[in-house]
Amino acid sequence: MRRIGSTPAERGSVGANNCPDVLELENGDFLVIGKRHLLTAQEAERMNEVGASIGEDESVVLVPRDCILAAAKQLGSEGVAG
Numbered sequence: 118m119r120r121i122g123s124t125p126a127e128r129g130s131v132g133a134n135n136c137p138d139v140l141e142l143e144n145g146d147f148l149v150i151g152k153r154h155l156l157t158a159q160e161a162e163r164m165n166e167v168g169a170s171i172g173e174d175e176s177v178v179l180v181p182r183d184c185i186l187a188a189a190k191q192l193g194s195e196g197v198a199g
Contacts, residue, residue, distance in 0.1 A: 118142055122187030137180050139188040151180035 118140050125136040138150040154177045156164070164170070171177060 118148075121147070122184065122189075122191050125184075128181075128183050128187065137184040139180075139184065149178055149180055151178035151184075153177075154179035 121139040121141050125138060130136050136150065137152070140148040140150075142148065156177055
């Protein structure tokens with residue numbers, strides 16, 4: 118397992134309860150740590166409009182923009198095996 122992007126501390130996190138992260142597993146899948154997010158009616162409607170849905174075994178996780186951008190920057194610079 119390896120971290121993708123910067124560490125939570127590098128992004129300014131100082132508390133144990135505020136540590137969004139992106140991790141890559143040995144098989145190439147990703148774990149994303151974020152906050153549980155209950156969709157608003159407006160968000161659910163917008164998801165429906167763009168054709169997105171949440172399966173029974175799936176959850177919505179809110180990940181701060183800086184965390185995702187740091188991960189995307191690293192993945193973009195090294196490419197993604199697939």
